[in-house]
Amino acid sequence: GGFVKTPGWLDWYDGPSQPHFQLPPGAVDAHCHVFGPGERFPYAPERKYTPCDASKEQLFALRDHLGFARNVIVQATCHGADNRALVDACVASGGRARGVATVRRSVTDAELQTLHSAGVRGVRFNFVKRLVDFTPKDELLEIAQRIAPLGWHVVVYFEAQDLPELWDFFTALPTTVVVDHMGRPDVRKPLDGPEFGLFVRLLREHPNIWTKVSCPERLSVSGPPALPGRCGPEQPPYADVIPFARHLVQTFPDRVLWGTDWPHPNLKDHMPDDGLLVDFIPHIAPTPELQRKLLVDNPMRLYWPEEC
Numbered sequence: 591g592g593f594v595k596t597p598g599w600l601d602w603y604d605g606p607s608q609p610h611f612q613l614p615p616g617a618v619d620a621h622c623h624v625f626g627p628g629e630r631f632p633y634a635p636e637r638k639y640t641p642c643d644a645s646k647e648q649l650f651a652l653r654d655h656l657g658f659a660r661n662v663i664v665q666a667t668c669h670g671a672d673n674r675a676l677v678d679a680c681v682a683s684g685g686r687a688r689g690v691a692t693v694r695r696s697v698t699d700a701e702l703q704t705l706h707s708a709g710v711r712g713v714r715f716n717f718v719k720r721l722v723d724f725t726p727k728d729e730l731l732e733i734a735q736r737i738a739p740l741g742w743h744v745v746v747y748f749e750a751q752d753l754p755e756l757w758d759f760f761t762a763l764p765t766t767v768v769v770d771h772m773g774r775p776d777v778r779k780p781l782d783g784p785e786f787g788l789f790v791r792l793l794r795e796h797p798n799i800w801t802k803v804s805c806p807e808r809l810s811v812s813g814p815p816a817l818p819g820r821c822g823p824e825q826p827p828y829a830d831v832i833p834f835a836r837h838l839v840q841t842f843p844d845r846v847l848w849g850t851d852w853p854h855p856n857l858k859d860h861m862p863d864d865g866l867l868v869d870f871i872p873h874i875a876p877t878p879e880l881q882r883k884l885l886v887d888n889p890m891r892l893y894w895p896e897e898c
């Protein structure tokens with residue numbers, strides 16, 4: 591107990607607006623977290639930040655408010671390889687939440703089976719240097735080989751400038767690989783430039799690699815609309831991110847996922863209104879078919895294949 595949130599980190603947006611965009615039935619928020627409560631699910635000693643507590647009840651209330659049917663809850667580095675909060679939320683969801691856990695090479699087969707029974711369907715490898723100190727690739731490859739027989743996949747989070755160095759590791763993984771937040775492109779660089787071009791080449795050359803087209807608030811330089819709630823065709827939110835996300839949705843329509851990233855850890859400048867983030871979706875998935883693939887078909891195929 592007694593965890594104090596990292597000074598300057600913002601709490602999530604209180605009272606998110608009702609989205610204008612009507613989510614399709616069965617929509618999945620495929621990237622979100624639960625944090626703590628710290629006295630029950632302590633934060634990891636090796637963490638680089640301490641978040642505010644963010645409960646499963648608050649996550650499920652947001653799910654219902656926005657109009658999602660299901661969640662994919664992703665382990666964040668503040669909980670390290672202690673997946674208890676994630677497991678608790680997945681079990682409490684009654685089958686409406688799946689999980690992506692963090693494990694170490696010491697994880698036992700019995701522990702993996704327990705995670706699977708709770709609804710875990712993947713592991714997360716984080717390469718963002720401000721979040722983790724070291725990423726022993728031999729350990730991560732060993733973990734990927736151990737979880738492949740479970741039918742799990744690997745979620746990876748990295749920064750665009752590190753893709754060249756990580757390329758061989760990602761393309762050697764024996765599972766489906768899902769990239770968080772488009773590999774964090776620098777949206778000041780051209781859409782058809784070499785940096786984003788390398789990321790597009792990664793997906794074009796490797797059909798087992800998917801991407802989340804989420805977190806415009808982390809990537810945008812133009813930022814949210816000047817006035818809260820003033821958001822429409824004339825002033826889309828996070829306009830500079832739209833071309834990058836839309837290109838990925840239109841080029842790889844069967845390999846994209848979307849998530850709120852609630853409760854948005856490590857944001858200091860502004861905190862997005864989750865209703866506004868949902869209104870971002872039609873700008874990057876402009877047809878009902880693309881919206882259904884992004885929000886329903888793709889996440890269901892990956893996380894609830896037994897229902898497809």
Ligand SMILES: O=C(O)/C=C(\C=C(/O)C(=O)O)C(=O)O
Nearest residue numbers: 665666667668721851855856
């Ligand atoms: O929540 C996100 O996906 C983004 C962040 C944090 C983490 O992923 C994490 O701590 O595991 C971030 O960019 O700070």
